[in-house]
Amino acid sequence: MSNQTIVQIQNLEKNYGKKQVLHGINLEITSGQIIGYIGPNGAGKSTTVKILCGLINEYQGEISIFGKDLRTNTLEIKKQVGYIPENAVLYESLTPMEFMEFIGEMRGLENEITRSKAEALMNIFEMKANLNQRIATFSKGMRQKVMICSALLHNPDLIFMDEPLSGLDANSVIMVKEMLIHLAREGKTVFYSSHLMDVVEKISDRIILIDQGKVIADGSFDDLNKLSNDENLEKMFTRLTGNTNHGEKAEAFINAFEK
Amino acid sequence: MIKFLLSLFKPFRWFIEKMGADYNQFIMILQLKLTMDNRRTKGIGNNAKKETENALIKQSIGQMMFGVFFAMFCIIIKSPFTYYYFVHTFLMAMMAMMIISEFTTILFDTSENVIIQPLPIKGNTISLSRIAHVLLYLSLMSFNLSVVSIIVGGFKFGVLSALVFSFTIMLNVLFTLFLANMLYLVIMRLASGEKLKNILMYFQIVIAILFMLAYQLSANMIDKTHIRDMVLPVHWYTYLVPPAFFSGLVEAFTSFAFDSSHLIFIAEALIIPIIGIYFTGKYLTPVFNRKLMDLEQGDRVSIVKTETARKSLWYQMMLAIFVHRKGEQAPFKLIWTMTGRERLFMQSFLPSLGFIVIMIGVQFFRNNSFNLDELVHSSRYLLILYGFMFIGLSLPAALLNGNNEHATWIFKTVPLSSPADYFKGFVKAALARFFVPFYLVLSVGICSLWGYKVIPDVIIAFLAIYLITILFYYLQSPGFPFAQAKSASQGGVVFAKMMGLMFSAAALGFIHFLLLRWFSFASLLLIPFYLILIYYVNRIFVYKKITWERVDEVNMYS
Numbered sequence: 099m100s101n102q103t104i105v106q107i108q109n110l111e112k113n114y115g116k117k118q119v120l121h122g123i124n125l126e127i128t129s130g131q132i133i134g135y136i137g138p139n140g141a142g143k144s145t146t147v148k149i150l151c152g153l154i155n156e157y158q159g160e161i162s163i164f165g166k167d168l169r170t171n172t173l174e175i176k177k178q179v180g181y182i183p184e185n186a187v188l189y190e191s192l193t194p195m196e197f198m199e200f201i202g203e204m205r206g207l208e209n210e211i212t213r214s215k216a217e218a219l220m221n222i223f224e225m226k227a228n229l230n231q232r233i234a235t236f237s238k239g240m241r242q243k244v245m246i247c248s249a250l251l252h253n254p255d256l257i258f259m260d261e262p263l264s265g266l267d268a269n270s271v272i273m274v275k276e277m278l279i280h281l282a283r284e285g286k287t288v289f290y291s292s293h294l295m296d297v298v299e300k301i302s303d304r305i306i307l308i309d310q311g312k313v314i315a316d317g318s319f320d321d322l323n324k325l326s327n328d329e330n331l332e333k334m335f336t337r338l339t340g341n342t343n344h345g346e347k348a349e350a351f352i353n354a355f356e357k
Numbered sequence: 358m359i360k361f362l363l364s365l366f367k368p369f370r371w372f373i374e375k376m377g378a379d380y381n382q383f384i385m386i387l388q389l390k391l392t393m394d395n396r397r398t399k400g401i402g403n404n405a406k407k408e409t410e411n412a413l414i415k416q417s418i419g420q421m422m423f424g425v426f427f428a429m430f431c432i433i434i435k436s437p438f439t440y441y442y443f444v445h446t447f448l449m450a451m452m453a454m455m456i457i458s459e460f461t462t463i464l465f466d467t468s469e470n471v472i473i474q475p476l477p478i479k480g481n482t483i484s485l486s487r488i489a490h491v492l493l494y495l496s497l498m499s500f501n502l503s504v505v506s507i508i509v510g511g512f513k514f515g516v517l518s519a520l521v522f523s524f525t526i527m528l529n530v531l532f533t534l535f536l537a538n539m540l541y542l543v544i545m546r547l548a549s550g551e552k553l554k555n556i557l558m559y560f561q562i563v564i565a566i567l568f569m570l571a572y573q574l575s576a577n578m579i580d581k582t583h584i585r586d587m588v589l590p591v592h593w594y595t596y597l598v599p600p601a602f603f604s605g606l607v608e609a610f611t612s613f614a615f616d617s618s619h620l621i622f623i624a625e626a627l628i629i630p631i632i633g634i635y636f637t638g639k640y641l642t643p644v645f646n647r648k649l650m651d652l653e654q655g656d657r658v659s660i661v662k663t664e665t666a667r668k669s670l671w672y673q674m675m676l677a678i679f680v681h682r683k684g685e686q687a688p689f690k691l692i693w694t695m696t697g698r699e700r701l702f703m704q705s706f707l708p709s710l711g712f713i714v715i716m717i718g719v720q721f722f723r724n725n726s727f728n729l730d731e732l733v734h735s736s737r738y739l740l741i742l743y744g745f746m747f748i749g750l751s752l753p754a755a756l757l758n759g760n761n762e763h764a765t766w767i768f769k770t771v772p773l774s775s776p777a778d779y780f781k782g783f784v785k786a787a788l789a790r791f792f793v794p795f796y797l798v799l800s801v802g803i804c805s806l807w808g809y810k811v812i813p814d815v816i817i818a819f820l821a822i823y824l825i826t827i828l829f830y831y832l833q834s835p836g837f838p839f840a841q842a843k844s845a846s847q848g849g850v851v852f853a854k855m856m857g858l859m860f861s862a863a864a865l866g867f868i869h870f871l872l873l874r875w876f877s878f879a880s881l882l883l884i885p886f887y888l889i890l891i892y893y894v895n896r897i898f899v900y901k902k903i904t905w906e907r908v909d910e911v912n913m914y915s
Contacts, residue, residue, distance in 0.1 A: 153769050153914045155905075176772035187763035189691075189839075191698035196691075203687035204771040232698075 102129045103165070104256055104287045105150065110159040112145055112311075119145050121311040122159070127289070127304075129255070132282045134302030135291040136331075138339050142311045143291045144184060147258050150289070151181045163256065177205065180254035182245050184261045184291075190234035194220060194244045197233065198251055205252045212251060219247040222277075223270065238265035246274065257281065258289045263297065275301055299331035309339045358413055359391045362493055376638045377481035386473065386486040391493070413497075420501035428505040437514045437611045441522060441604035444506045445529055448499050449600060452533045453564070455498060456491075484642035488534070496530045510607075518611035525603035528630040532599060535633030538641045542648070558700050566711030591618060602626035675789035680782065684773060688782025692756070692838060693790055699839050701758045706791060709751035713795075716744045736870060738803045738811055742818035743866035745796055749826035750859065752787045756830070759839025766914040768837055776835070777903040781895060783838055784830040788823065796822075813881055814869070820887035821865045824894065831899045835908045 105127040112120040119142045127133055137143050148154045150161065152172045161168040163175045188197060195216055202212025220226050223243040233241060242265050249257065263271050278288050278301055292298050298305060299319055307315040315322055315338055319331060328334035336344065363384055366373065370380050395413050427447055434440040473483055503526055511519030544556055595601045605622025609615055615623075672693060680689050696702050768779060800815045872879040 148914075151770060153766060155909065173772040173774055176770065179770075181770045183766055185763070187761065188767075189695065189761055189764045191695050192691075196694055200687050200691045201767065201771065203690070204684075204773060 103127070104129045104163065105289075106160075106162045107150075108160040110146070110149070110157060110161060112142070112149065112154070112157045119311050120157075123308070123311070123313055125306065125313065125316075127287060129287050130282055130285045131303040132278055132288045132290055132301055134298035134305040135289060135308070136293070136295070136298055136305065136335065137308040141308045143308065144260055146308075147181075147260055147289065147291055151179060151258055152176050153181075177252070178255045180249035180252070180257040182249045182257070182259045182262050184264070188233045188241060188244060191232060193230045193232055194225070194247070195229045197244065198248050201248050202251055207252060215251055216247065219250060220244075222273070223247065239267055239270065242266055243270065254286070256287045256289065258291075260291050261293065262290070263292070263294060271297075295330070295332040295335055305331070307335065307338055314338055359388060359395065362391060362497070363388055365493075366489070373485060376485055376635070377479065378485040379479060379482050382478050382482050383486050383489070386478075386483070387489055387493070390486070390490050417497065417501045420498055421504055424502040424505045427502070428509045431506065432509055432513075437510075437518065438604050438608040440510065440513070441525075441607045442600050444503060444510075444522075445525070445600035445603045448503060448526065448529055449533055451502055452495050452499065452530065453537070455495065456533075456537045480643060480646070484646045485638055487646070488638055488642050492530065492534055495534060496527060499526050499530050514611045518607060521610040522607045525606055525626060528626055529600075529603050531630035531634045535630065535637050535641075536599075538637050538645065542641055542645055555700070558704055562704065562707045562711065566708055566715070570715050596621055596625065602629065675793065679785040679789050682778060682781070684778035685782035685785065688779045689786040689789075690782075692783045692786035695839065696756075696787055696790055699759055701760070702755050702839065705755040705758055706751055709748050710795065713744055713748055716747075717741055717799075736873065738807050739814065739818070739866055739870055739873075741799065741803065742815060743821070743862060743869075745792070745799070745818070746822050746825060746859070746862040748795065749788065749792055749822045750829055750862075752791065752826060753784065753830040753833050756783060756787055756838045757833070757836050757841045759841065761838075762840040762913070765837040765840050765912050768912075769914045775900055775903070776905055776908045777831075777899045779837075780831065780835060780903050781827075781899060784827055788826060792822075792826075813884070814873070817869055817880055817883045817887070818866070820884065820891065821862070821869070824887055824891050825862055825865070827891070827899075828894055831894070831902050834911045835903050836911045837908075840912065 103126055105125065107123055107125040110120050110123040111118065123142075123146065135143055135146070145154065149157050150163070150168070152168070152175065155169075155172075164178060166174055168175060192200075195213070198216040199209065199212055202215075203209065207215075217226060217229065220229055220243070223246075225240065225243055228236070228240065233244065236244070242262070246262060249259075263274060266274065275297065278290065282288055282303065290298070290302065302319065304318055305315065305322060306313060315334070322334060323329075326334060326337070328337060366384065366387075373380055373383055391413075427444070431440055431443050434443065500523075503522075507519050507523055510522050544560060591601075602622050602625040605619055606626040609619040609623055675693075676686070676689060680686055768776070773779070796819060803815065804811060869880055869883065872883065
């Protein structure tokens with residue numbers, strides 16, 4: 099079960115106008131894994147995730163998810179995918195319940211099931227009391243929790259998360275991390291994109307590092323570490339993405355003030 | 358352009374500093390604001406979004422064109438006092454409209470506070486620059502609008518008159534701004550937080566309706582031949598009417614009449630605006646800004662009452678009548694819930710409702726007399742019924758406006774083969790919630806006046822309006838609801854389409870009327886005809902028209 103190929107990407111390229119963001123990405127992802135998808139700002143992380151979720155339709159290369167071609171079976175695939183976007187906004191004038199009811203119904207869930215699931219999920223985040231309050235009044239973390247709950251409503255097999263921990267308090271961070279591990283144990287695949295190196299290092303079964311639209315490292319942390327002895331992911335990240343002289347740069351920063 | 362506008366403040370440096378602001382910082386803030394205004398993105402959707410560097414100039418040209426129409430209207434007036442009185446009244450009205458419609462974006466914009474407030478800038482500088490920004494906006498608009506009127510005035514009454522007139526325009530702007538500030542402060546006194554925002558919304562709507570009413574009334578009352586020789590008599594209360602101050606001042610210099618009555622006008626025109634603006638800058642604006650900040654903070658702490666999803670019988674009925682596909686249900690429900698809560702929607706929709714009320718009123722009081730007998734024997738109910746087209750047609754545009762442009766990703770992540778189902782659900786919900794009830798109430802009223810024989814006509818008109826509204830909605834750019842910032846530039850296209858559809862509405866009403874004339878049951882033929890058309894539009898046309906390709910062009914999913 100754990101060796102089933104879930105996502106297969108071949109030569110994925112993407113241009114925004116003249117600017118090429120993805121330069122031929124090749125990946126194969128098997129089920130039951132947490133994939134840490136990391137890279138510097140502007141490396142193409144979010145673009146990859148958006149393409150895989152079907153938000154961006156135009157790309158070059160072949161992608162198949164659950165063994166189906168993404169271009170021709172977008173709907174089939176979307177049914178089994180959950181997406182937690184970065185910087186996304188919810189309809190503020192709705193309540194979490196109304197928002198999730200909408201999503202549930204559009205995904206073909208029975209209303210009763212949506213409601214009970216929404217309650218259960220929000221209860222885990224200790225937000226059951228907020229179910230019928232307008233999202234406009236929520237803090238960033240609370241919104242993020244609603245977003246996570248609404249992405250998991252339909253029990254997806256493949257979950258894409260773009261910086262899911264942003265704005266969450268320490269308790270919730272621990273909870274989401276645990277949740278991800280549980281989901282992976284159940285055979286679900288989590289595609290996790292983040293800048294928090296320590297979190298990625300801890301929870302990921304496999305780490306994919308991209309830079310300038312190319313995969314530059316791929317493997318479990320231990321595998322990767324054997325090659326280089328970087329002691330932690332943060333150091334590996336900086337070494338591979340070519341910014342090793344942080345010390346000098348920081349000094350230059352200080353000097354800039356003194357002039 | 359910006360440099361020129363900024364240089365206008367140079368002579369007033371002493372004044373600005375006297376009000377307690379740092380002049381250099383003041384100019385920097387203004388420059389920033391103007392630069393941003395000048396780059397306001399135009400068009401809709403991420404593809405159409407081009408940065409325009411000259412938004413200000415383009416806008417100015419549009420306003421000048423508008424000013425031409427007004428000058429044409431006033432060109433025949435002989436009396437200088439009356440001429441300038443009309444122009445000043447027009448300007449004040451336009452400024453009031455501007456303040457009301459743009460109020461949220463300019464005066465109520467607190468987004469900059471996050472950036473500007475942490476910087477070491479005095480509160481007075483910030484509030485003054487805010488006022489100056491609005492002032493610049495209003496003066497620019499006023500001069501654009503009246504440039505033709507100034508020229509016309511120059512030809513009619515001499516160059517000096519035109520020069521003095523230009524000067525009074527400035528005074529008028531100052532005065533109107535002062536008045537608007539006072540008004541809004543009073544409102545803010547009365548309420549806070551969410552409640553205040555709601556009050557402001559209704560206030561704006563009432564003002565918009567009042568303007569329409571005034572327009573209707575003046576259009577009915579003013580007789581063109583009369584205008585030429587019209588001389589406004591000066592009563593004691595004329596001294597209390599603001600446009601009279603300014604036109605009095607101009608007239609004094611036009612005909613060199615400096616009698617006591619003119620001197621009073623001159624004194625009023627000079628003293629009131631200057632005291633007003635000093636008062637605004639020194640006392641009102643700081644209070645205003647403090648209130649604004651409360652407003653911002655208040656949002657976070659205000660306790661929200663828990664909402665229980667109400668599924669009324671009415672909702673269930675409408676759902677059963679209008680929605681026949683499963684995919685439309687959830688969008689229907691979404692819009693049903695949201696329309697009642699989105700302020701921008703209410704703002705753009707409710708005035709049209711007010712307009713309809715006025716229209717109906719005008720039907721009853723034609724020729725300044727109320728004659729029920731005559732009314733019942735006419736076919737004027739058709740006019741009222743088809744007048745409702747206005748409500749129907751205001752819905753599609755109202756559904757677009759809102760601040761949720763970053764929430765639309767959700768529609769794309771959900772598996773749905775054709776986005777048309779979304780849009781069908783949206784427009785049906787809006788119609789069911791905001792059109793059907795009013796139409797029903799009115800139909801009952803009409804039936805009780807004209808008798809049961811008009812029931813078929815009520816049904817036919819409904820079908821016609823329904824058809825035109827959904828057609829209009831499907832034809833407009835398929836933006837997801839409440840996700841587009843209101844922009845003036847799209848107004849032109851929408852307006853043209855709207856005119857086309859209004860024309861077709863009138864045509865449909867006229868066909869209806871002719872068929873009724875022909876023989877009394879001929880109009881029944883329209884029912885199957887419309888039903889077939891509606892079926893075609895809802896089942897075939899919309900799926901061809903609204904495709905993911907088109908939807909993706911207009912919306913962004915970030």
